Amino acid sequence: MSSRTNTVLTVAGLSLAGIIAYAVYFDYRRRTDVEFRKQIRKEKKRVNKSLAQSREALAAASEVSEAELREALKQIKSEPLPTSEQYFMSQVAMGEQLSSAGQHFPAALSFYRALCVYPSPPDLLDIYQKTVPPATVKIVLALVNLDLAPKMRATALAYFEVFPPKSVNVTLQTRPPSSETFGPEKVLVLTKDVAAGEVIYKEHPLLTCLDYDLQLAGTYCTHCLREIQPSLGSLPLLSSVSTKAAFCSKPCQVASKTQWHSLLFTLDPPLPAVSELSQLAPTPEALEARRAAQAQLLAYLNKDSRVGTALMAKFIARQLTAANGTAPGQAAGDYTRADGGEYQLEDHVERWSASPKNAEPPVEEYPLVVALLKATLPGLERFVTEDSHRSLLGRIAFNAFGVCFGGGRDDRPPSTLRPEDAELTRKPYGTVRQVGTALYTVSAYLSHSCAPNARPSFSSGTSELQLIATKDLKTGDELSIAYVDVVQRTGESAPECRQRRRKELARGWKFACECSRCLKEASEK
Numbered sequence: 001m002s003s004r005t006n007t008v009l010t011v012a013g014l015s016l017a018g019i020i021a022y023a024v025y026f027d028y029r030r031r032t033d034v035e036f037r038k039q040i041r042k043e044k045k046r047v048n049k050s051l052a053q054s055r056e057a058l059a060a061a062s063e064v065s066e067a068e069l070r071e072a073l074k075q076i077k078s079e080p081l082p083t084s085e086q087y088f089m090s091q092v093a094m095g096e097q098l099s100s101a102g103q104h105f106p107a108a109l110s111f112y113r114a115l116c117v118y119p120s121p122p123d124l125l126d127i128y129q130k131t132v133p134p135a136t137v138k139i140v141l142a143l144v145n146l147d148l149a150p151k152m153r154a155t156a157l158a159y160f161e162v163f164p165p166k167s168v169n170v171t172l173q174t175r176p177p178s179s180e181t182f183g184p185e186k187v188l189v190l191t192k193d194v195a196a197g198e199v200i201y202k203e204h205p206l207l208t209c210l211d212y213d214l215q216l217a218g219t220y221c222t223h224c225l226r227e228i229q230p231s232l233g234s235l236p237l238l239s240s241v242s243t244k245a246a247f248c249s250k251p252c253q254v255a256s257k258t259q260w261h262s263l264l265f266t267l268d269p270p271l272p273a274v275s276e277l278s279q280l281a282p283t284p285e286a287l288e289a290r291r292a293a294q295a296q297l298l299a300y301l302n303k304d305s306r307v308g309t310a311l312m313a314k315f316i317a318r319q320l321t322a323a324n325g326t327a328p329g330q331a332a333g334d335y336t337r338a339d340g341g342e343y344q345l346e347d348h349v350e351r352w353s354a355s356p357k358n359a360e361p362p363v364e365e366y367p368l369v370v371a372l373l374k375a376t377l378p379g380l381e382r383f384v385t386e387d388s389h390r391s392l393l394g395r396i397a398f399n400a401f402g403v404c405f406g407g408g409r410d411d412r413p414p415s416t417l418r419p420e421d422a423e424l425t426r427k428p429y430g431t432v433r434q435v436g437t438a439l440y441t442v443s444a445y446l447s448h449s450c451a452p453n454a455r456p457s458f459s460s461g462t463s464e465l466q467l468i469a470t471k472d473l474k475t476g477d478e479l480s481i482a483y484v485d486v487v488q489r490t491g492e493s494a495p496e497c498r499q500r501r502r503k504e505l506a507r508g509w510k511f512a513c514e515c516s517r518c519l520k521e522a523s524e525k
């Protein structure tokens with residue numbers, strides 16, 4: 001399979017936030033908009049009528065030839081495709097009706113029309129794959145392959161034309177599949193000359209997770225990970241039902257609360273306040289179920305300090321609050337918006353590579369996440385499958401950075417997990433010395449070298465990552481950092497150092513390093 005096809009499949013294969021936005025949007029409209037409900041009822045009647053008329057003619061159409069598909073596409077192309085919500089909704093409703101009546105070809109054509117007018121076809125395709133009968137989806141996919149796949153590829157490529165923003169001084173390049181040298185698929189490349197010691201870019205995180213012991217102690221800011229000066233005191237989290245957190249400032253407290261905390265760990269309404277929603281005020285039992293689901297997930301996260309899962313839950317919450325307009329989808333300097341591109345948070349994460357390690361999260365994890373989503377906004381849970389949960393967790397856990405100040409700390413409690421399950425973060429000093437974990441949209445792409453030309457630094461005393469050049473560098477140079485400790489230790493020979501770092505890379509990061517230093521040392525053996 002070509003890497004281009006892979007890109008399309010990757011783009012089509014995850015998009016949890018697209019699912020969430022869809023779920024929230026429809027749930028919200030269904031609950032609040034009388035016209036919207038009328039429209040759905042009217043459409044259903046119309047579909048039933050047309051179904052009755054054409055049942056006989058459509059019955060034979062479950063096996064469709066390519067010629068028939070092409071003919072149908074020609075017909076669709078000749079129709080006006082209005083981009084109105086009503087048109088989109090009516091096509092989806094019709095597709096659902098036809099599909100449930102076993103009329104897979106006409107159902108697929110309706111779903112396909114909806115796909116043609118949807119702003120992000122890969123997201124919708126993903127939803128279809130999870131919610132529409134496979135016989136119908138098969139035909140939709142065949143239509144996509146014939147018609148939409150080239151456009152989807154173009155969208156995937158366009159993303160990398162506008163991201164990262166020019167101000168970051170780096171660009172993302174894809175290695176040609178025929179490349180002689182082994183290495184990651186995508187690499188960050190400099191767009192200007194920099195001198196050793198210079199800051200290449202600064203980046204605020206998309207999300208952070210303070211180490212659990214520090215959260216309990218209240219000595220670091222839960223949002224920006226800054227150490228809290230005892231003399232200045234800290235701000236506690238307001239109206240939290242089940243978790244403890246402290247903040248260094250009001251902006252950090254507000255950002256944390258609005259981006260994810262209210263949704264995950266309070267009983268605040270998950271959707272914006274609308275008067276017509278009052279009839280849907282949650283019952284005491286529903287509130288108790290939400291509180292219990294939050295407490296159970298929190299206990300699970302804290303028991304083994306499951307940072308990857310905590311970041312994933314925060315990510316889901318941040319999607320929802322951004323989709324609902326209850327919190328900004330972007331913070332200053334986190335580069336979630338590409339230059340000129342209308343990209344959402346998930347557009348970044350779905351392009352990251354996924355960890356093979358998180359292929360099987362503990363069996364109890366998925367039901368806990370689902371229970372929380374269900375208790376927060378009934379119906380939402382249907383859109384998070386075991387696959388999308390695994391996929392999102394794999395991407396998030398794999399691309400995190402450990403945040404360390406100075407040389408890092410000495411008092412981090414050892415992990416209770418088996419070494420192969422333990423959290424792993426790229427870091428200057430080692431996961432054992434960090435104060436917390438953070439996710440960055442640009443830095444996620446930094447690859448490893450045992451002779452790196454850059455290093456991440458947190459010298460502002462917060463989770464803001466500064467990428468520092470460790471050598472004089474030229475435009476076009478590929479940037480690399482060290483994922484593991486690459487410095488030869490006292491009493492360690494060069495071959496021992498080589499063996500140690502290559503073992504750690506193979507175990508933790510699942511690749512055999514072929515950087516210039518590894519190759520040179522191999523030739524000297």
Ligand SMILES: C[S@@+](CC[C@H](N)C(=O)[O-])C[C@H]1O[C@@H](n2cnc3c(N)ncnc32)[C@H](O)[C@@H]1O
Nearest residue numbers: 183184186352353398399444445447448509511
């Ligand atoms: C955290 S991801 C890095 C981001 C990755 N470059 C991407 O495209 O999303 C880490 C993975 O990138 C790949 N990688 C990073 N540095 C590499 C290198 N020097 N050689 C081979 N693969 C590398 C490995 O698959 C590794 O497990």
